[in-house]
Amino acid sequence: MARLSPLLCTLLLVTIASVLGFTVPTKINYTWPNPQYDALEKLLYEGTRLDGLSLSDSVSGCKSRDGQEGRGTGNVAAEWVRFAFHDAITHNIDDGTGGIDGSLFHELDRDENRGQGMKDTSADFLKFAGRFVSRADIVAMGAIFGMSSCGGQNILPYGGGRVDAQKAGRCGVPVVEQSVDQFTEAFRHLGLNSSQAIALTVCGHALGGVRSVDFPNIVPPSSDPHQVIYRNFDTTPQFDSRVVTEYLDGTTQNPLVVNANQTVTSDKRLFESDGGAAMRVFQNAGDRGFKIACREAYRVMINTIPAGVSLHQIDILPAKVIEPQITIENGELIFKVDLRLTQNLTQPVPLDRTITLKWCDKRGSQSDCNGRVNTAQFAARSQPTQTPVTDQLGLSFYSYAFRVAIDIQTSVGKFWFVVDNNDGNSPTTYNNGGANYDFQQDSIIFLPRMSQTKNAGKTLHKMVVGVRIPLVSTRVYMKTYEVAKSNTEQPQEKSTTLSLDGTIPPQKGYAFFSGDVSANLLGLTIDIGVDTLDQSYKEEYLNARVLGCQAGIIAPTTVSTA
Ligand code: HEM
Ligand SMILES: *[C@@H]1O[C@H](CO)[C@@H](O)[C@H](O)[C@H]1NC(C)=O
Numbered sequence: 001m002a003r004l005s006p007l008l009c010t011l012l013l014v015t016i017a018s019v020l021g022f023t024v025p026t027k028i029n030y031t032w033p034n035p036q037y038d039a040l041e042k043l044l045y046e047g048t049r050l051d052g053l054s055l056s057d058s059v060s061g062c063k064s065r066d067g068q069e070g071r072g073t074g075n076v077a078a079e080w081v082r083f084a085f086h087d088a089i090t091h092n093i094d095d096g097t098g099g100i101d102g103s104l105f106h107e108l109d110r111d112e113n114r115g116q117g118m119k120d121t122s123a124d125f126l127k128f129a130g131r132f133v134s135r136a137d138i139v140a141m142g143a144i145f146g147m148s149s150c151g152g153q154n155i156l157p158y159g160g161g162r163v164d165a166q167k168a169g170r171c172g173v174p175v176v177e178q179s180v181d182q183f184t185e186a187f188r189h190l191g192l193n194s195s196q197a198i199a200l201t202v203c204g205h206a207l208g209g210v211r212s213v214d215f216p217n218i219v220p221p222s223s224d225p226h227q228v229i230y231r232n233f234d235t236t237p238q239f240d241s242r243v244v245t246e247y248l249d250g251t252t253q254n255p256l257v258v259n260a261n262q263t264v265t266s267d268k269r270l271f272e273s274d275g276g277a278a279m280r281v282f283q284n285a286g287d288r289g290f291k292i293a294c295r296e297a298y299r300v301m302i303n304t305i306p307a308g309v310s311l312h313q314i315d316i317l318p319a320k321v322i323e324p325q326i327t328i329e330n331g332e333l334i335f336k337v338d339l340r341l342t343q344n345l346t347q348p349v350p351l352d353r354t355i356t357l358k359w360c361d362k363r364g365s366q367s368d369c370n371g372r373v374n375t376a377q378f379a380a381r382s383q384p385t386q387t388p389v390t391d392q393l394g395l396s397f398y399s400y401a402f403r404v405a406i407d408i409q410t411s412v413g414k415f416w417f418v419v420d421n422n423d424g425n426s427p428t429t430y431n432n433g434g435a436n437y438d439f440q441q442d443s444i445i446f447l448p449r450m451s452q453t454k455n456a457g458k459t460l461h462k463m464v465v466g467v468r469i470p471l472v473s474t475r476v477y478m479k480t481y482e483v484a485k486s487n488t489e490q491p492q493e494k495s496t497t498l499s500l501d502g503t504i505p506p507q508k509g510y511a512f513f514s515g516d517v518s519a520n521l522l523g524l525t526i527d528i529g530v531d532t533l534d535q536s537y538k539e540e541y542l543n544a545r546v547l548g549c550q551a552g553i554i555a556p557t558t559v560s561t562a
């Protein structure tokens with residue numbers, strides 16, 4: 001903050017403590033396993049949900065909608081930022097309710113939330129919410145993706161843990177026809193005073209514009225009924241201070257400033273309301289000062305949440321263990337795990353890198369590394385992946401896939417990794433902060449390659465799990481968590497009992513249980529579990545792949561011991 005002029009600090013929301021509904025994320029020390037952290041970290045930095053579908057791709061490069069008939073070419077980042085604003089502004093500073101809580105998903109039929117951009121945004125976001133990622137967390141992330149994609153400053157650190165409202169909240173989004181007093185009252189509810197209200201609105205209207213299809217009273221429609229006119233607030237689609245400079249130099253075409261109908265010129269009324277003082281402070285701050293100020297303003301907006309909700313800081317993990325699992329492929333029992341490493345974009349990729357996966361036997365005479373440590377090298381390296389957020393951090397990701405054949409008599413207990421770039425520096429050990437990755441799975445395992453989709457509509461699946469012999473089960477089950485089907489529905493959770501499958505003979509120390517599950521596999525996550533007379537074993541939050549005999553198996557590497 002030291003680089004900002006005192007004037008800018010005064011105007012803006014930088015005096016953050018004075019904004020009451022605003023929550024500062026708390027830091028936590030990450031240790032694996034932490035599925036909620038993993039899920040949020042993946043969505044924020046890789047831009048994807050567990051099955052790899054990308055959210056950030058929809059916005060990266062400051063993309064526009066494809067302009068399907070009657071819908072126009074709205075700027076996606078702008079739509080996502082406006083969505084966050086409309087969710088946030090119905091916070092009520094007087095009683096601590098509302099804020100970024102996803103209530104907007106239940107409020108889209110209100111006139112104050114009019115617009116194709118809102119509907120498209122809710123559809124973008126809906127399929128990424130799941131067991132560990134709330135819609136509200138995605139709404140906040142949307143503003144971060146939007147800023148990062150269009151040349152704004154990134155709003156990190158991000159806090160996750162917002163809780164979704166199950167119904168509509170109060171009304172109160174400002175609309176263009178209102179008076180400055182009404183705007184002031186609307187923003188007071190958010191915890192902002194009149195200068196902060198101007199600041200947030202200018203920052204909002206640095207992106208996007210107004211559509212004739214939604215606001216024909218603001219942007220007159222074209223005579224061609226198939227065409228949607230989308231009038232930008234300034235002359236660039238990027239996030240920059242043009243909205244300010246064009247306003248002050250009189251060239252602005254912002255339809256909320258320059259309009260034949262004075263009823264709809266809400267930006268003009270608001271920007272003039274302090275005699276233009278806020279706009280001049282912004283101009284004096286320059287483009288960079290504007291961006292920093294807006295970053296702080298947006299930070300307040302996305303961290304305004306209902307009282308009682310807390311946020312945990314989601315930092316990028318330098319080394320992340322991805323989906324460790326035991327399964328059967330090609331008749332072999334294998335242990336699969338990926339290690340994701342961050343790569344500094346200014347540094348050369350260490351092509352001579354060796355990464356050693358090390359693990360202890362889980363049982364047998366040499367369990368717990370008593371006289372024996374197993375080791376293996378990675379079998380494949382991924383292409384680098386980048387998103388708007390990692391681009392801004394100057395990082396990309398490489399994932400290294402480990403595939404090793406194991407024996408159930410010894411199985412896999414704790415594991416860890418040693419990364420040696422063979423560049424003269426000493427190797428780095430990634431061992432979960434010293435505790436190693438303590439792998440519990442093997443009493444019950446999921447078998448994507450024995451599971452099959454049974455109908456053409458891809459809605460009915462035979463799901464197969466293996467239960468380790470000699471466990472005597474009293475119940476074997478699978479819980480499925482489907483992506484919500486509409487804005488007002490919650491994600492569906494179902495439990496299915498699996499029974500011993502006589503068609504699959506026991507092998508590799510496992511007996512096989514199966515059952516029919518009807519679910520859309522896209523975005524589906526599952527838990528599997530087995531109860532025995534004296535114990536229960538559970539594996540949670542697995543990606544519900546149904547691979548049958550599809551190709552694409554990575555051959556296992558050799559295991560050595562020391
Ligand atoms: C007095 C306050 C405000 C009024 C009356 C207002 C009104 C409007 C209207 C009528 C539109 C056109 C929407 C469309 O055609 O789909 C719009 C767009 C937009 N507003 Fe505001 N707004 C206000 C404050 C804000 C604030 C505080 C933010 C965010 C921080 C914001 C962010 C946006 C964005 C990003 C767009 C562009 C959306 C797009 O291109 O799809 N607005 N606003
Ligand atoms: C709004 O709040 C900021 C931060 O506390 C303050 O510096 C500024 O003077 C206030 N503006 C008005 C108009 O009260």
Ligand SMILES: *[C@@H]1O[C@H](CO)[C@@H](O)[C@H](O)[C@H]1NC(C)=O
Binds near residue numbers: 027029
């Ligand atoms: C995280 O771990 C560090 C080092 O062990 C410790 O100093 C710090 O207090 C811990 N922070 C939290 C929030 O637990």
Ligand SMILES: *[C@@H]1O[C@H](CO)[C@@H](O)[C@H](O)[C@H]1NC(C)=O
Binds near residue numbers: 261264
């Ligand atoms: C101006 O806009 C207002 C509010 O949308 C509308 O009621 C009115 O009819 C418009 N006036 C003209 C002349 O178009």
Ligand SMILES: *[C@@H]1O[C@H](CO)[C@@H](O)[C@H](O)[C@H]1NC(C)=O
Binds near residue numbers: 344345346393395
């Ligand atoms: C990447 O490396 C450069 C040069 O060593 C360094 O200045 C920068 O801080 C590094 N970036 C990250 C994100 O670690």
